[in-house]
Amino acid sequence: MQFKNRLFWSLIAAGGLVVLLGLFAAHLMEEHGHIITGMNNQIVWGLPHVFAIFMIVAASGVLNVASIGSVFGKAVYKARAPLSGLLSIALLAGGLTVLMLDLGRPDRVMVAATNYNPTSVFAWNVLLYSGLFGLVSVYLWTMMEQRMNPWSRPAGLAVFVWRFILTTGTGLIFAFLVARQAYGSALLPPMFIVISFAWGLAVFHVAQSAIYAWSGKEHAPDIVKRMGNLLGIFVMAALYFVAAYHLTNLYFAHQSGFERFILIDGGLYPRLFWWGYGLLGNLLPLVLIFHPSLGKTRSVVAASLLVILGGFALLYVFVIGGQAYPLSIFPGYAASSSFGDGQIAQYSPSLPEFLLGFGGLGIAFLITTASVRVLDFMPHDKPHIAD
Amino acid sequence: MSNINVQRRQFLKTSVGLAAVAVAPGMLLFEAAHGQSAAVSSKVRWGMLIDTANCTDGCNDCVAACNKGNGLAGGLNSGGLSPTDSQWMRKVELKDMRGGRTLSLPMMCQHCEHPPCVDVCPTGASFKRADGIVLVDRHRCIGCRYCMMACPYKARSFVHEPLHDQNPDVPRGKGTVESCTMCVQRIDRGQQPACAEACPNKAILFGNLNDPESEIARRIRTVASVQVRADLGLNTAIRYQGL
Numbered sequence: 001m002q003f004k005n006r007l008f009w010s011l012i013a014a015g016g017l018v019v020l021l022g023l024f025a026a027h028l029m030e031e032h033g034h035i036i037t038g039m040n041n042q043i044v045w046g047l048p049h050v051f052a053i054f055m056i057v058a059a060s061g062v063l064n065v066a067s068i069g070s071v072f073g074k075a076v077y078k079a080r081a082p083l084s085g086l087l088s089i090a091l092l093a094g095g096l097t098v099l100m101l102d103l104g105r106p107d108r109v110m111v112a113a114t115n116y117n118p119t120s121v122f123a124w125n126v127l128l129y130s131g132l133f134g135l136v137s138v139y140l141w142t143m144m145e146q147r148m149n150p151w152s153r154p155a156g157l158a159v160f161v162w163r164f165i166l167t168t169g170t171g172l173i174f175a176f177l178v179a180r181q182a183y184g185s186a187l188l189p190p191m192f193i194v195i196s197f198a199w200g201l202a203v204f205h206v207a208q209s210a211i212y213a214w215s216g217k218e219h220a221p222d223i224v225k226r227m228g229n230l231l232g233i234f235v236m237a238a239l240y241f242v243a244a245y246h247l248t249n250l251y252f253a254h255q256s257g258f259e260r261f262i263l264i265d266g267g268l269y270p271r272l273f274w275w276g277y278g279l280l281g282n283l284l285p286l287v288l289i290f291h292p293s294l295g296k297t298r299s300v301v302a303a304s305l306l307v308i309l310g311g312f313a314l315l316y317v318f319v320i321g322g323q324a325y326p327l328s329i330f331p332g333y334a335a336s337s338s339f340g341d342g343q344i345a346q347y348s349p350s351l352p353e354f355l356l357g358f359g360g361l362g363i364a365f366l367i368t369t370a371s372v373r374v375l376d377f378m379p380h381d382k383p384h385i386a387d
Numbered sequence: 388m389s390n391i392n393v394q395r396r397q398f399l400k401t402s403v404g405l406a407a408v409a410v411a412p413g414m415l416l417f418e419a420a421h422g423q424s425a426a427v428s429s430k431v432r433w434g435m436l437i438d439t440a441n442c443t444d445g446c447n448d449c450v451a452a453c454n455k456g457n458g459l460a461g462g463l464n465s466g467g468l469s470p471t472d473s474q475w476m477r478k479v480e481l482k483d484m485r486g487g488r489t490l491s492l493p494m495m496c497q498h499c500e501h502p503p504c505v506d507v508c509p510t511g512a513s514f515k516r517a518d519g520i521v522l523v524d525r526h527r528c529i530g531c532r533y534c535m536m537a538c539p540y541k542a543r544s545f546v547h548e549p550l551h552d553q554n555p556d557v558p559r560g561k562g563t564v565e566s567c568t569m570c571v572q573r574i575d576r577g578q579q580p581a582c583a584e585a586c587p588n589k590a591i592l593f594g595n596l597n598d599p600e601s602e603i604a605r606r607i608r609t610v611a612s613v614q615v616r617a618d619l620g621l622n623t624a625i626r627y628q629g630l
Contacts, residue, residue: 033561035547040470044532044545104530104545104562112529115510122509122533176507178619179539327541329494329615330630333481337494338462339474339541346470 007214008373015366022359025352026101034104037353042345043323048102050315051357054199055095055364056170057192058311059132060163061200062087065227066139067163070156076223079379080208081156085140086377087207087368088163088200089133094364096129098356121172128166135159144375167193174318181258182322187248191241198234199311205231205304208379209297211372220381221297228300232289235307239282242314254331261325261344262317269321272313281310320347432519433569434596434624435583436603436612437492441590444491450476452585453495456570458554473544473559475567476582481630490629493582493591496521496542496567497615497623504534504543513564519596519624520569528563535564539616542566596624 028036039046062084069078100106117123139159142152171189178184205227212219246263249255262269285303288294324345329335335342371377453476454461462468476495482488502521504513512527513534523534535543543566550559556572559565570580578584583591594603606612612626 030562033548034545035471039545040547041472041474041535041544042470042541044535104532104564105528105560108527108529111510111527115512115527117508117511119506120509120533122507122531126509173533177536178503179616180536183536323536327539329540330479330481331616332484334484335479335481337477337479338468339477339494340470341477341479341494341541 008369011214011369012366015362015369018362019359019366021355022098022101022357022362025355025359026106028352029101029356030106036350038347038349039353040345040347042340043320043347045319045323046102046347047316047320047349047353048098048356048360049319050312051360052095052099052102053170053319054308054311054315055091055098055360056129057167057196058199058203059088059091059095060167060170060193061196061198062091062204063136063159063163064197064200065204066156067160070139070153071160076226076381079381080204081152082140082143083208083211083372083377083379084204085136085143085159086371087204087364088136089140090364090367090371091203092129092132093367094360094362097363098360101356121169121176125166125169125173128162128169132159132162132166135162163196164193167196174322179327180322181249181255181325181328182262182318185245185248187241187245191238191245194234194241195238195311195314198231198238198307201227201231201234202304202307202311205300206308207368209301211378215378217378219297223381224297224300228289228303231300231304231307232286235282235285235289242277254328258325262321266321266324266344269317269324272321273317276313277310277317280306281313285310323347427516427518427575429517429519430597431517432596432624433574434498434519434594434603434626435569435580436592436594436606436626436628438590438592439490439492439627439629441588442491442493442586443588444480444489446491446587447478448585448587449493449582449591450474450478452581453567453570456554456573456581457557457568458552458559471545471547473546473565475542475544475565492627492630494540494542494615495582495625496569497540497621497625498567498569499624500622502621503537503539507533507537509533516571520571520574521566522568522571523564523566525558525560525563525565528560530562530564532564538566539619539621 037046065077065084066081068074069081100109103109112126116126135155135158139152139155142148142155168189171192174183175186175188176184205224209219209224246259249259262273264270285306288299288303288306324347326335326340326342326344329341451461453459457475459473459475462472468474476493479492479494481490481492498519498521500519502513502515505515505521509531510527510529512524512529513521514524515521530545532545535541535545543564545564546559546561549561553559557568570578570582573580579593580591583593592603592606594601596604596607598604607626610628612628613630614621614623614626615630
């Protein structure tokens with residue numbers, strides 16, 4: 001891609017700075033321990049997990065563009081398959097780095113690679129993530145190396161299947177937590193898959209429009225409009241799953257306390273849910289996409305940014321709100337103790353957590369920007385596509 | 388018999404004798420240093436029966452003994468417990484939401500037969516010993532904290548800070564997860580867990596659940612006891628009476 005040298009190097013410098021700050025935060029966390037984060041023995045997964053899960057889920061969802069092209073043969077999407085694969089690798093690298101650096105002992109990541117507990121869904125995910133890296137790399141190769149082109153369809157199909165399993169695995173991390181009110185639901189894997197469609201496509205829109213803008217190219221408005229409509233459909237489908245998850249919980253008497261907390265009187269969490277996820281993450285993007293006088297390139301990009309923002313809000317409520325509500329260890333009893341039994345757990349994210357999370361986004365940004373510069377990831381649209 | 392053969396025999400005898408003399412003190416010292424080295428057996432399942440009627444509201448002796456025996460600060464350094472302090476054992480005050488009955492009980496790792504923490508641990512650092520004690524291998528734990536998410540009893544703590552003055556019997560590590568070990572180091576020496584020994588009212592009965600003749604097995608046969616969250620089917624080794 002031909003964007004100006006100066007712009008390219010400033011982008012690399014800015015991204016590099018964000019990554020360095022993230023690494024510095026990780027260094028501080030390793031030096032002092034997690035005491036410098038907002039996490040504690042009640043909220044054991046904090047803001048880094050919100051960033052990491054967003055990126056990992058989006059890494060799977062962004063491949064949708066490639067799948068629609070390779071598996072379902074749509075030319076507009078096929079032209080974007082390489083960029084979709086690149087974004088997937090970039091997001092996965094960013095998300096996994098955050099996840100790894102948030103470990104209590106990131107220096108022991110080798111232990112995770114050499115000791116494998118077959119009953120652990122975390123351990124399955126280690127294979128699923130590395131498998132996705134490998135498969136997407138092969139897929140990119142089959143697309144970019146002409147002699148390998150005939151293999152791109154089977155490779156695309158393999159990626160298509162693999163990412164479904166991968167996001168199922170991400171959902172299962174929570175679905176297997178039987179004792180926690182917020183999790184332990186078989187609805188979570190399909191919910192994560194559908195959510196990944198929306199987040200992944202939103203990230204794709206943002207990345208694509210940035211690349212077009214930075215290289216001074218004009219993006220065909222009808223293509224943006226068409227892909228914008230698809231984003232709208234994904235957003236609605238994701239909303240359906242989130243609604244079904246909360247409605248089933250509302251129906252169970254033993255879950256009503258938790259739902260009341262998340263949806264009404266939990267302070268920050270209901271606010272984030274309704275304003276962040278509901279209004280900014282769903283209502284506004286849908287208006288921007290489907291309102292007859294909107295839906296142009298700029299609205300679609302704005303809608304995508306809002307979907308991403310809403311995604312972070314939803315994950316914050318899901319991951320942190322889900323832990324803040326007290327575990328029901330003694331049903332029928334009101335409990336209190338020095339260890340937070342029966343109480344809403346407190347959590348306020350600290351600066352190192354923010355830095356680490358943004359550092360992960362920075363890694364994804366750096367990988368994308370540098371790769372787009374050195375290899376041909378730009379969509380090449382043929383005129384007059386009929387499909 | 389040839390002279391050479393006799394000499395060879397002599398030589399072999401002397402060698403074996405010398406070898407025995409050289410190795411024996413080492414073996415003896417090894418024995419002395421390691422005490423009994425018999426492997427733990429699944430014929431034993433260690434457990435506790437906690438009688439809530441004898442557990443006094445406001446008494447914290449078991450928790451204090453746990454903190455002392457395992458080298459946990461118990462809030463002493465920070466002038467009160469902080470949400471990042473490790474608590475292997477805690478006293479929980481309960482109030483029946485319908486009848487209003489109040490009771491107090493100690494809560495810790497329930498040493499499940501089917502522990503969710505062991506199932507979810509990616510590296511196998513969480514494990515169950517043959518005698519049913521659930522432990523964390525501190526050399527293998529990567530600090531992912533998934534076990535803390537999976538534990539239905541909130542029994543685990545994460546070490547948030549560098550540690551000082553550790554108890555050599557109970558090694559711990561910053562960035563790893565830990566929980567009640569049922570004082571495994573004491574059990575292996577033939578002693579009771581610190582909490583059971585410290586309880587002034589003998590509310591904690593420790594013993595082998597698998598031995599029908601043991602006091603704990605007899606009591607469980609004769610009095611009504613429950614497992615916390617028995618609906619989860621984890622078959623805990625800690626039973627409560629009067630809950």
